[in-house]
Amino acid sequence: MARETFVVIGGGPAGMTAASRVKRLKPDARVVVFERSRYVSYAACGIPYYLGGLVDSLDRLVHYPVSVFREKRGIEVYTETEVVSLEPGRAEARGKEGDFTVEWDTLLVATGARPVVPPIPGVDLDGVATLRILEDAERTRKLLEGARRVAVVGGGYIGLEVSENLRERGLEVLLFEMLPHVMPTLDGDMASYIEEELRRHGVELHTGEPVRGIRGSGRAEAVETDKGVYPVDAVILAVGVRPDTRLAEMLGLELGARGAVRVDSKLRTSMEGVYAAGDVAETFNRVTGKPDWIPLAPTANKMGYVAGTNMAGGDIEFPGVVGTAVTKVFGLEIGRTGLTEKQAREAGFEPLSVHISAKTRPGYYPGGGVLRLKLVADKASGRLLGLQAVGVEVLPRIDAAAALLYHGATVKDAFFTDMAYAPPFAPAWDPLVIAARVAMRKLK
């Protein structure tokens, strides 16, 4: 009898977590990972900081070198190897170490997401970059070496982090966002604080201004919008990602929420023996109660854990996410969890929104700063639907709200949450508790 064989396509957080999990639970099984890029287990989220120079070498973005997986964990990892054919029970791959045909018993599709390249003229010029894998980072850092003035297209997490990092390097940055506000995962009223911070740090901000094309002869020389033509030395596209379902579709897997691979709570796809996890797969939104697609590394890690456990014969469900994300733009911390007011309305709730601004220390204690919170609740039930935070020390409030949202907590539960207090850390009335108190009053 042939050794039981598991194939994992994609060596990102979901793939490597799942592969490690399978090998741990079934040490005698054959576990094969195919990864297109040169690296596995890498931190794509660190790319903006590599561009800015805060992270000096690409190797530092790799959590574990391939050798750890190969030698310590006994996983067959093939990097720079692309799966070229996929059918039930069989995968063919080609790469630097040769061609492989593997007969698999169980498959994990963990092919992640790929950058959206907007269908505008000039995107394939030299000097235009997208950022997803570490090789992109390397190319882009080289690209920036001679640059003085750079256009960043897209005002989401990556676009903002890249803008910050390029400013820190002393470059001129023009940030283009087609929507009226940056950071569309926040409501516009909260996003406007981020826009102030960007301008204060010299980012030339163009919101509500879609890029129509990139001009240049051979090399990008200018960005064109309805309002003007802006000469630049390089263009970084950060307009979003979509699930990389090409191989999943080759296999005939059903797609679900927002074009991601449909999975059940055990992360099984529509095909027997095939699982999907990470950015390629849909997830479940505990606040809306519906499938959703929220591609983020912690979710990918946990989906990998769940998929790997189930692939190896275990039994664990992925309970879903609430949509937590944070970032930092210059001196401003930004966090969100659950639904924004806009998302709540789209999901069919009648939302109540509360804004507060509070100090993160008692008045007499030095340090801390101002934290602005927007709490969104369901008018009908009093249920907490989401929290947005900008300012300082967002993490404790966002993490506590994430835990509350996980459990379907009400605003009253949020008020009574036993948040930590001591003068060096937080005021006796924590900002989250204050926001909940205001919401309680308004819900009456």
Place this chain on the structure above:
Amino acid sequence: MARETFVVIGGGPAGMTAASRVKRLKPDARVVVFERSRYVSYAACGIPYYLGGLVDSLDRLVHYPVSVFREKRGIEVYTETEVVSLEPGRAEARGKEGDFTVEWDTLLVATGARPVVPPIPGVDLDGVATLRILEDAERTRKLLEGARRVAVVGGGYIGLEVSENLRERGLEVLLFEMLPHVMPTLDGDMASYIEEELRRHGVELHTGEPVRGIRGSGRAEAVETDKGVYPVDAVILAVGVRPDTRLAEMLGLELGARGAVRVDSKLRTSMEGVYAAGDVAETFNRVTGKPDWIPLAPTANKMGYVAGTNMAGGDIEFPGVVGTAVTKVFGLEIGRTGLTEKQAREAGFEPLSVHISAKTRPGYYPGGGVLRLKLVADKASGRLLGLQAVGVEVLPRIDAAAALLYHGATVKDAFFTDMAYAPPFAPAWDPLVIAARVAMRKLK
């Protein structure tokens, strides 16, 4: 018909929150507050930082001056006024503004806690201080002016914060704790990291060494234990507090958990029309499911809110606390929520404990540091029972765990909590999630 009259005894967080709440809900009612000290709405937790000089003036520890309550909120506040007689429907008080007799319809006992003075010789010598009200702080700061070498008796929150602050002023500090470890609200294994930090910063630590007496002729000159006699210039007693139930007992109220005034979930005492809130009252521990006494400012604030609402005819329950507390000792942050392993065992659980040590940033991102967590779970049910944290950035993990404990979450819920991630803030596997993952494995 006489105006409906509410009397609040005690102008601390619970009393002033309740008085404000009553006046807000019943603007026409008469609301009288009696406070023994010169200040209301003050932050006793700031006293250690006043002693250390970080807070320069006592006035800064007062959240709102009396005039705000009197003029803006229409509350009759009498400071430096002591209630000398209390019977159903009637209170007599004496103070700087005269003698008062008030016929009350509804009463709140919010007399707080008072420092335990150990029954040892010499505690009434000059140069021996306890810290509870702001006047204590003033006296103690004067006392320290000529001092070079100070004994702090008691290694709980106040004792540690005072030790840190006196060291920061350049004083020699001898810290005496009768138990084997400082900070008895943590397990000994976690407390030992605090002891290292104290020693590293030059605190002369005497654990397991009860103070038998204070020597001196008229003025404290030395502290005596079984192991020696230690010459000092001043002694600060911080051996704990107990509920100040003297007036409650005069009225004949029943006492409950750990000698605090017994209350139901609406904070009603055993007597019709009489409520209790804050440090004088018992609370409900959501983790053990039993009455408990955990005197802390955020709890007092919320109990005041609940008591005030119900006194004014509203209907709200206090759902209890999980026992969250944080502090900082030199460079070490310390947090805890729920039960320690020892407390879990005492409460009848069979606890599983997990220790982890994790970085609070991805390896490639600068900043952050090491956070040590001890997670305690119930072996039988997998329920999360508590979290202890020492190191850096304890707040997000303690606050998230507090929210989880509030909802009776399991270790698996903790693992799947959608904690925030971004390189400037936290690693993709948050330390809390790592601790939960290890606990999940051990629970199998």
